[in-house]
Amino acid sequence: DAKTTQPPSMDCAEGRAANLPCNHSTISGNEYVYWYRQIHSQGPQYIIHGLKNNETNEMASLIITEDRKSSTLILPHATLRDTAVYYCIVRANTGNQFYFGTGTSLTVIP
Amino acid sequence: GAVVSQHPSRVICKSGTSVKIECRSLDFQATTMFWYRQFPKKSLMLMATSNEGSKATYEQGVEKDKFLINHASLTLSTLTVTSAHPEDSSFYICSAREDPRDTYEQYFGPGTRLTVT
Numbered sequence: 076d077a078k079t080t081q082p083p084s085m086d087c088a089e090g091r092a093a094n095l096p097c098n099h100s101t102i103s104g105n106e107y108v109y110w111y112r113q114i115h116s117q118g119p120q121y122i123i124h125g126l127k128n129n130e131t132n133e134m135a136s137l138i139i140t141e142d143r144k145s146s147t148l149i150l151p152h153a154t155l156r157d158t159a160v161y162y163c164i165v166r167a168n169t170g171n172q173f174y175f176g177t178g179t180s181l182t183v184i185p
Numbered sequence: 186g187a188v189v190s191q192h193p194s195r196v197i198c199k200s201g202t203s204v205k206i207e208c209r210s211l212d213f214q215a216t217t218m219f220w221y222r223q224f225p226k227k228s229l230m231l232m233a234t235s236n237e238g239s240k241a242t243y244e245q246g247v248e249k250d251k252f253l254i255n256h257a258s259l260t261l262s263t264l265t266v267t268s269a270h271p272e273d274s275s276f277y278i279c280s281a282r283e284d285p286r287d288t289y290e291q292y293f294g295p296g297t298r299l300t301v302t
Contacts, residue, residue, distance in 0.1 A: 111293075118189075118278050118293035119229070162228070172219060173280075173291060175229040 079163045084180040087157075093150040095179050097163030100144040105167045108139060110148045112159040113178070119162065122148065153183045187213045189281050191294035198269055198301055206264045206297045208279030214259035215281035219291065220252075223276040235262050269301040 080098040087093040099108065107126050111119040123130055123137045125146075130137040136149040150157055162178040188211040198204050208218055217236050221229040233249075235241040235256035243249045251273075253265040262281075266273050276298050280291040 113229075116276070116296065116298070118191075118280075118295045120293070121290050124290075171217070172231050172234060174231060175221075177228050 079165055079176050081161070081163055081176060081179045083177065084182070086182050086184055087150075087153045089155060089183050089185050090152055093148075093153040093157065093181060093183070095148040095150075095161050095163075095181065096145065097148070098145045099163070099165045102143050102165050103167065106165045107167070108137065108143075108146050109164045109166060109173070110135070110137065111162045111164065111173075111175075112157075113162065114156075114159045119175075122161075153181075155183050155185065157181065158183045187211075187281075187283060187292040189215075189279065189292045189294040191277075191279055191297050193297060194295065195298045196300070198299070200270055200301055201268055203265055203267045204269055204299060206266075206277055206279075206299070208262045208264070208281070208294055210260045210281045210283075210292070213281075213283045213292075215262075215283060216259065217282045218256055218262040219280045219282075220254060220262075220264050221278045221280070223278060223296075225276075229278060232264075266299065269299070271301045274299055274301045 109124040110122040113119045123135050125137045139146045160178040160180050162175050190209045192207045220232045223229045232247045233241045233243045235254045237256045237259050241254035256262040276296050278296045280293040
């Protein structure tokens with residue numbers, strides 16, 4: 076599975092949009108981009124995933140560049156409860172395991 | 186949505202004893218379950234993949250005789266840490282995949298914090 080690179084930490088003001096970048100320059104054509112988050116001392120929570128088109132659900136939006144070498148997770152109106160470590164993972168849909176990188180620790184500031 | 190539970194949520198044991206952690210899929214059948222461990226301020230590290238009715242597949246560097254995995258039913262996988270030592274203290278997390286064809290998501294349990302004294 077392709078390796079991802081994320082900034083180690085970010086801050087965001089409450090109520091503002093949080094934009095979390097992820098680089099995956101070696102992604103293969105059959106690999107999806109997944110985002111999970113982990114709130115302190117809990118199991119990871121699925122957020123969103125996509126292949127090439129932008130995706131949106133009730134939690135977030137996923138913007139994937141045309142060359143698919145990077146993506147951005149957008150939390151449109153960050154709340155204090157969004158403070159967590161966010162993991163970007165790429166994996167083929169025929170794949171099995173998820174391999175977690177170091178993630179981005181997002182702190183939402185009041 | 187699909188729910189995965191773990192039991193216990195926290196356990197403290199003495200060095201040399203064995204500890205069993207259960208992972209259950211509550212509202213779906215999990216043909217495949219995964220076990221991770223996580224050290225403080227570190228990312229999740231995949232330990233092994235368990236398939237119902239067959240032997241688990243361990244990641245490189247994970248001792249299979251140390252971490253015994255049993256996936257005896259479609260809703261239950263267990264991880265037994267044998268002869269635990271303080272360095273085994275960690276946060277253990279399981280995840281489950283509902284169907285072989287559904288590779289989109291994995292559902293994660295809440296984790297089990299193991300402390301070996």
